[in-house]
Amino acid sequence: MHKEQRERTVALLKRHGINRALFANPHTVTWLTGFAPPIQTGPNFFQASSPLIWYEGGLFILVVVDTQATLAAPLDQNADGKVIIYMGHTVQEPLSGVPNLQITLRELMKRSRVSGKVGVEMNHCSLMVSNAIEQALPTVEFVPLDGWLEPLRMVKTDEELVKLRQNFALTEIGHTRARQIVKPSLREIDVWSEIHAVIEREAGCRVPLGNDCIVGYRQQNVEGWPKGYELRAKDSLIVDLSTILHGYWSDSCATYFATEPTATQKKLHQTVSDALDLGRSMIRPGMKANQIDMRTRQFIEQAGYNVYRHHTGHGVGVSGHEEPRIVSYNETELQQGMVIMLEPGIYLPGQTGVRLEDAYLVTVDGAEQLTHHDKSLP
Amino acid sequence: MHKEQRERTVALLKRHGINRALFANPHTVTWLTGFAPPIQTGPNFFQASSPLIWYEGGLFILVVVDTQATLAAPLDQNADGKVIIYMGHTVQEPLSGVPNLQITLRELMKRSRVSGKVGVEMNHCSLMVSNAIEQALPTVEFVPLDGWLEPLRMVKTDEELVKLRQNFALTEIGHTRARQIVKPSLREIDVWSEIHAVIEREAGCRVPLGNDCIVGYRQQNVEGWPKGYELRAKDSLIVDLSTILHGYWSDSCATYFATEPTATQKKLHQTVSDALDLGRSMIRPGMKANQIDMRTRQFIEQAGYNVYRHHTGHGVGVSGHEEPRIVSYNETELQQGMVIMLEPGIYLPGQTGVRLEDAYLVTVDGAEQLTHHDKSLP
Numbered sequence: 001m002h003k004e005q006r007e008r009t010v011a012l013l014k015r016h017g018i019n020r021a022l023f024a025n026p027h028t029v030t031w032l033t034g035f036a037p038p039i040q041t042g043p044n045f046f047q048a049s050s051p052l053i054w055y056e057g058g059l060f061i062l063v064v065v066d067t068q069a070t071l072a073a074p075l076d077q078n079a080d081g082k083v084i085i086y087m088g089h090t091v092q093e094p095l096s097g098v099p100n101l102q103i104t105l106r107e108l109m110k111r112s113r114v115s116g117k118v119g120v121e122m123n124h125c126s127l128m129v130s131n132a133i134e135q136a137l138p139t140v141e142f143v144p145l146d147g148w149l150e151p152l153r154m155v156k157t158d159e160e161l162v163k164l165r166q167n168f169a170l171t172e173i174g175h176t177r178a179r180q181i182v183k184p185s186l187r188e189i190d191v192w193s194e195i196h197a198v199i200e201r202e203a204g205c206r207v208p209l210g211n212d213c214i215v216g217y218r219q220q221n222v223e224g225w226p227k228g229y230e231l232r233a234k235d236s237l238i239v240d241l242s243t244i245l246h247g248y249w250s251d252s253c254a255t256y257f258a259t260e261p262t263a264t265q266k267k268l269h270q271t272v273s274d275a276l277d278l279g280r281s282m283i284r285p286g287m288k289a290n291q292i293d294m295r296t297r298q299f300i301e302q303a304g305y306n307v308y309r310h311h312t313g314h315g316v317g318v319s320g321h322e323e324p325r326i327v328s329y330n331e332t333e334l335q336q337g338m339v340i341m342l343e344p345g346i347y348l349p350g351q352t353g354v355r356l357e358d359a360y361l362v363t364v365d366g367a368e369q370l371t372h373h374d375k376s377l378p
Numbered sequence: 379m380h381k382e383q384r385e386r387t388v389a390l391l392k393r394h395g396i397n398r399a400l401f402a403n404p405h406t407v408t409w410l411t412g413f414a415p416p417i418q419t420g421p422n423f424f425q426a427s428s429p430l431i432w433y434e435g436g437l438f439i440l441v442v443v444d445t446q447a448t449l450a451a452p453l454d455q456n457a458d459g460k461v462i463i464y465m466g467h468t469v470q471e472p473l474s475g476v477p478n479l480q481i482t483l484r485e486l487m488k489r490s491r492v493s494g495k496v497g498v499e500m501n502h503c504s505l506m507v508s509n510a511i512e513q514a515l516p517t518v519e520f521v522p523l524d525g526w527l528e529p530l531r532m533v534k535t536d537e538e539l540v541k542l543r544q545n546f547a548l549t550e551i552g553h554t555r556a557r558q559i560v561k562p563s564l565r566e567i568d569v570w571s572e573i574h575a576v577i578e579r580e581a582g583c584r585v586p587l588g589n590d591c592i593v594g595y596r597q598q599n600v601e602g603w604p605k606g607y608e609l610r611a612k613d614s615l616i617v618d619l620s621t622i623l624h625g626y627w628s629d630s631c632a633t634y635f636a637t638e639p640t641a642t643q644k645k646l647h648q649t650v651s652d653a654l655d656l657g658r659s660m661i662r663p664g665m666k667a668n669q670i671d672m673r674t675r676q677f678i679e680q681a682g683y684n685v686y687r688h689h690t691g692h693g694v695g696v697s698g699h700e701e702p703r704i705v706s707y708n709e710t711e712l713q714q715g716m717v718i719m720l721e722p723g724i725y726l727p728g729q730t731g732v733r734l735e736d737a738y739l740v741t742v743d744g745a746e747q748l749t750h751h752d753k754s755l756p
Contacts, residue, residue, distance in 0.1 A: 026420070026421075038603065039417070039418070039419065039420040040417075040418050040586055040587070040588075041417065041586050041587070041588040041589075041620070041622065041698070042404070042417040042586070042622075043404075045697060045698060045699045046699075048501065049501070091687070091688060091689045091703075091705045091706065092705075092706060092707065093707060094707055098501055098524070120505065122504065122505040122506045122509070123426065123427070123476055123504055123505075123506045124504060125504060125505045126500065126501055126502060126503060126504060126505075127498065127500040127501075127503045127504075127505065127508050127520070128500045128501045128524075130505050131500070142505070146476070146506075187579075187582065189578055189579060189581075189582055189583060189584070190579055192578070192584070193574065193575035193578040193579055194575065196571065196574065196575070196578075197571035197572065197574070197575045200567055200570070200571040200574075201565075201567060201568055201571055203567075204565070204567055204605060204606035205567060205603070205604070205605050205606070206567070206570070206603050206604065208418055208419050208420070209418070209419070210418075210419040211419075225416065225583070225584050226583070226584065227582060227583050228582035228583065242419070244419065244420075309469070310469060311469045319423060320419070320423060321423045321424075325469075327469045327470075328469065328470060329470065329471060329472055
C-alpha cells in the first residue's frame with residue numbers, strides 16, 4: 001500500500017543526506033501511507049496532534065491516536081511501514097493525550113543518534129511535538145522539509161488512479177442528479193443536499209463534498225458554498241463538486257439553468273466549452289503548464305469577455321489543489337501519469353456565470369478524460 | 379461579539395502576569411472571537427496556519443488567510459478586537475502563504491518588548507509560527523497556555539446559548555425525520571444522508587454533522603459512522619447527532635427500531651430512559667460531575683447489565699466534548715450556566731443496543747432541557 005510513494009521519498013531524502021525525518025503535513029501522511037482520517041467534523045477531539053510519521057532506517061512509522069488504530073492498520077502489512085498507537089483519552093483518568101504522545105515519540109527515538117540532521121515538516125509540526133523530539137535528541141539540527149514531497153506527488157501511481165477514478169465516478173452521479181432537479185424555486189442548498197445524499201448513498205459511506213453551488217445573480221458568483229439563494233427563471237447555477245473518498249480528491253464542474261438558457265447564457269456556454277476543448281487539446285507530455293493557462297485565457301479574452309481571475313486548472317490527489325498548477329508562472333512540463341483539472345469560466349457579476357471543468361490523465365501522447373458528467377446545454 | 383469571553387481571558391492572564399499571548403487552538407479562536415471557519419473538507423489549502431490570535435495590550439488580533447476575511451470581519455466591530463489578513467495565494471505568483479504569514483506576524487510584533495513572557499498554545503502552534511515570533515522577539519520566554527481556557531468555557535454566555543439552542547433545534551429536525559423513515563432494508567447511510575439533508579435544508583446552509591448511526595448487530599455497536607449495514611427486522615439503530623452551526627456543537631441521541639421492538643429492546647429502552655431521568659434529576663449547582671456519573675452507572679449495573687464504557691456525559695460548546703466531563707475522576711461542581719449532555723446506554727455486542735441522550739442547561743436550582751427530540755418507544 002503506497003509503497004512506491006515511500007520509495008520515491010526515500011530516494012529524495014538520500015540524495016540530500018537525510019536519514020531521519022518527521023512528516024506532519026496531513027497530505028503527506030495520506031500520500032505516504034494511504035491512511036486518511038475522517039475530516040467532516042474537524043480533528044479528533046482526543047488526538048494530541050494530527051497523525052505523524054517518524055522515518056528512520058527505511059521504516060515509516062505512523063503515530064496515531066488509539067481511536068484511529070483500525071483505519072491506520074493496513075500500513076502494518078508492509079515491510080517498510082509500522083503503526084504505533086498512543087492513548088488519546090480514557091474515562092478513568094484525566095485527559096493525557098499530549099503526554100502520552102510525547103512519551104511515545106521519545107520512546108521511538110531512544111535508539112536514534114542524538115545529533116545530526118532530522119528533516120521536519122515545520123509548517124505542521126507543533127511546538128509540543130518538536131519539544132518531544134528535542135528532549136529525545138537534544139542536539140539534532142532540524143532541516144525544513146515543507147513542500148519537498150509535492151513534486152513527487154504529481155505523477156500518480158496505479159493505486160492512486162483507482163482511487164481517483166472512484167471519486168470521479170461519484171462526482172458524475174452528483175452531476176446527473178443536479179441536472180435532473182435544478183428548477184425555479186429550489187434553493188442552492190436544496191440542490192446541494194440532494195447531490196450530497198445521492199453521492200453518499202452510492203458510496204455506501206460518508207463522503208466529504210466540496211466546492212461550489214452558486215446562482216448567477218450573486219454578486220460574487222465565481223465560488224461559494226450553497227446558501228438560501230433561490231433559483232428563479234433564467235438563473236444559472238454553477239455546480240462544482242469534489243468528493244474525498246479514501247483520502248483522494250476529485251473535482252468537476254458543470255453549469256445548469258433553471259429554465260431554458262438565454263441567448264447570452266448559450267453564448268457563454270459555447271465559449272467556455274470551446275475554451276475547455278482548446279485546453280484539452282494541448283495536454284500531452286512536454287507541454288508547459290503555463291502555455292495551457294495562457295492560451296485558454298487568450299481564447300476567452302479574444303471572444304470579448306473578461307478573463308476569469310482564478311487558475312485555469314490544477315492537479316488533484318491527496319489535496320484538491322496541487323501541482324502541477326495551471327497558472328501563468330508555472331513552467332512545469334506535463335508528464336505521463338499526472339492528473340490535471342481544467343476549468344475555464346466566464347462570469348458576469350450579479351447576473352450569470354458559466355464554468356465547465358473536466359479531469360484528464362496525461363497519457364503517452366495526449367489526455368484521457370477521467371470525468372464523464374454531462375456538461376451540455378439542456 | 380464574544381466580548382465576555384475575552385474579558386474572562388484577560389482577567390486570567392493578568393492573574394498570571396501575562397500581557398502577551400498567541401492563541402492557536404481552533405476551539406480557543408472560535409470561543410474568543412465567534413469566528414468559525416468551514417471544516418467539512420478539511421483546512422483551507424492556502425492557509426499557512428489555522429487562524430491565530432495575537433493578544434497584547436487588551437487587544438485580540440485575529441490573523442487569517444485572505445479567503446476568510448469576510449467571515450472574520452465581525453470581530454473588527456469590537457473595540458477589543460481586530461482582524462489582520464495575509465495573502466494565501468494568487469495565480470500570478472508562486473505560493474507564498476507561509477512567508478506572508480511570517481512577515482505579518484513579525485510586523486505585528488515589531489513594537490512589542492523583545493523579552494519577557496509570551497503565553498503560547500504550544501499544542502497547536504507550528505514551528506513555522508514560533509520561529510516567526512522568535513525572530514521578532516528573540517529573547518522572550520514561552521509560557522504554555524494549553525488547556526488554560528477550557529475551564530473558562532464551561533459557563534455559557536447568553537450569546538452562546540442562542541447558538542446552542544439553534545443547534546439543538548436542528549438535531550430535533552434530524553431526529554424527527556429519522557423516526558419517520560427507519561424501516562427494514564434501509565442502510566445506515568440511507569438514514570444518515572436523509573437526516574443530513576433535512577438539517578441543511580432547514581438551516582439554509584451547509585452544516586457539519588456528527589456522530590453515530592449504527593445498527594445493533596454490528597459487533598462494535600457503541601459508536602461509528604454510517605456504512606452500508608442494512609436494517610433488518612428487529613434491528614435497533616442508534617442515531618447520535620451533533621450539528622455544528624456558527625462554530626457551536628450540539629449533541630443528542632435516540633434509538634429507533636426497524637420493526638416493533640422486541641421484549642429485550644423494550645426492557646433496555648426503559649432502563650436507559652430511567653437512567654437518563656435519574657441523571658437529570660441530579661443536575662443542579664453544586665452537584666459534582668462524578669456523582670452523576672457514579673449514580674447513573676450504578677443504576678445500569680443494578681438493573682443487571684454491563685455498564686457502558688464511555689462517559690456518562692460531557693459539556694458542549696465550541697467543541698463536542700468539553701468540560702465538565704461527567705466521568706468518575708471529575709469532582710468539578712456544576713454551576714448555573716453550564717450546558718451538559720447525559721447519554722447512558724446499554725449495548726449487547728453484535729445484537730442490539732440502546733442509547734438516549736439529552737442536553738441540559740444548569741439553572742439556579744435544577745436543569746432546563748435543551749433537546750426536545752422524541753425518544754419514546756414507537
